[in-house]
Amino acid sequence: MSFSLRIALCLIPLIGVVSPFPFAFLPFPKLPDLPGLPPNPFFPPVQDAPSPPEPFSLPVEDDPQAKPARTERMKTDPVYPTDFAGSWELASANTGISAMHVQLMPSGKVVMFDASVFGPSKIKLDGGRCRIDKRERRKGNNDCWAHAVEYDVDTAAVRPLMVKTNTWCSSGALGADGRLIQTGGFNEGGNVVRLYESCKDCDWVEKPNSLSGQRWYSSDHILPDGNVIIVGGRRKFSYEFIPAEGNSELKVYDLPFLKETTDDVENNLYPFLHLSTDGNLFVFANDRSILLDYKNNRIVRTFPVLPGGSRNYPASGSAVLLPIRLRGRENLIPSEVLICGGATPESASQADRGVFVDALDTCGRITITDPNSQWKIERMPSRRVMGDMLILPNAQVLIINGAKSGTSGWSFARNPNLSPVLYNPRNPRNQRFQTLNPSTIPRMYHSSGVVLPDGKVLIAGSNTNPKYNYTSLYPTELRAEKFSPPYLDPSLASHRPNILTELMPKALAYGGGFKIQISLSDQIVADTDLSVTMYAPPFTTHSYSQNQRMLVLRMNDVEQVAPGTYQISVVAPPSAVVAPPGYYLLFVVHFGVPSEGVWVHIN
DSSP states (O other), rough: OOOOOOTTTTOOOTTTTSSSSSSSSOOOOGGGGGTOOOTTTTTTOSSSOOOOOOOOOOOOOTTTTOOOSSSSOOOOOOOOOOOOEEEEEEEEEEOOSSSSSEOOOOSSSSEEOOOOOOOOSSSSSSSTTOOOOTTTTTOOOOOOBBBBEEOOOHHHHEEEEOOOSSSSTTEEOOOTSSSSEEEEOOOHHHHHHHHESSSSOOOOOOTTTSSSSOOOSSSEEETTOOOOOEEEEOOOOEEEETTSSSSOOOOOEEEEEHTOBBBBTTBOOOOBEEEEEOEEEEEEEEEEEEEETTTTEEEEOOOOOOOSSOOTTOOEEEEEEOOOEOOSSSSOOEEEEEEEOOOOOOOHHHHHHTOOBBBBOEEEEETTTTTOOOOEEEEEEEEEEEEEEEEEEOOEEEEOOOOEEESSSOOOEEEEOOOOEEETSOOOOOOOOEOOOEEEEEEETTTEEEEESOOHHHHHEOSSSSOOOOOOOOSOOOEEEEEEOOOGGGGGGGGEEOOGGGGOEEEOOTEEEEEEEEEEEOOOSGGGGEEEEEEOOOOTTTTTEOOEEEOEEOOOOOOEEETEEEEEEEEOOOOTSSSOOOEEEEEEETTEEEEEOOOEEOO
């Protein structure tokens, strides 16, 4: 059986084809026909008229009739009660480009960029600069439009940046020195490593031929030594390393697991990567996952299958490593992964026929440091594909963006899911999800989100079209919004701590103690009234926030040093395995209400 997913993925442009577009679409290859690719035992071949999937009947944690597998004891974080379900504001009417990829920089500004092949954006390069478009061979017809910008979150000003090679569906990580290490893409950009440092006149530095081959739809993760691992991509069943300076060794390590998890429409691209507190790398693709000893190219553990459907691109669920709580007593600090949403395996092929299958409404949660752990299934208040999961400063998870039916791809989804959902991982079962106030702007394919230092969430992007198109069913979106989560209820403003930054250390040492002073109008009664979190800002694209990580630090003491002023004695993360080197936002949280974040560096 074969079919044409002419627009399901970021498809292959042809050079020199006469077309109203600068490229034409090729039939999507049926990957199981690749030599040596075994049939997937979990998915039968997609039929011309597939039957509806069997009802999902595993026990679901928020189902009142579900019987838990074992007794779970969990401490609930104290929070101030509020009926405030969040609010939206328009942050920018025109960011210049559609934000397919985003990264918050230690400067406090956000880098946004798209692909270089979508035609004119809404902002030109400055200084008369133009990019040589290798697809367009007519003399003098260069590309003078920007496809990347630096966005000022305070003023909404945008500064055009010049990316020279194609960043289409690429990956990235914030390096230990605060530079964005950005990898891969398509065509001439597929083997490029790009570096970006945020400063007044900085721009991209590009290093061609720095990867072993084209990495397209791959995922990156920073490691304890400051190097970056890049895993997978279309037809790249392997991984490699990028040293901190951005020069790859061009040595490739085979990972057959990626080939084994490929189905008729792939559904295993942008694999979810999370560095476990035992030093191994959790890798999730399609519906399966492993714990990888990446140093020795050895699979330490194969986890149970996550039932219900496919979770990776183009099925595009989302995943987070839940906040890591540092108590100072464990020999091995527990690590938990949460994966939510996605689509049925056949959703992309059905969307190609104009049939938009309901997205998944389930989440799976697993402790990856427990050798006997199983997936615990929870049900979201609504279905969601192409959603983004972002960890908020108070250690809760925001699920936002996406659609209720279909899958990732050009015009392959319907029914925007406009309502964010808040997930509190410390709440009792049946009380973890809360539906928040909706946006009015659909955020479909190629949307993104960023947690900001002030606790708001920047939402941008959405382009379901192969070029910039402002009249389609879901037009190319250049507006940016800010969402204020419930902890920014105006009535809670008086309960918000303020970090006295002039007394705050900016550099931390692993395992070292340090002190934070805050001003707070409330009287602190017990140490448990406060918590301190450290957040690694992720590189976000295609519903996956790469390198996102939060630590809840161990506190030794809280004392009042002056009226309305408190000093918190805190211990930094114990090692680079727990907190890879780099820049983090540090927050003080008072009964669920976070302070504004302060940048700290650990190395």
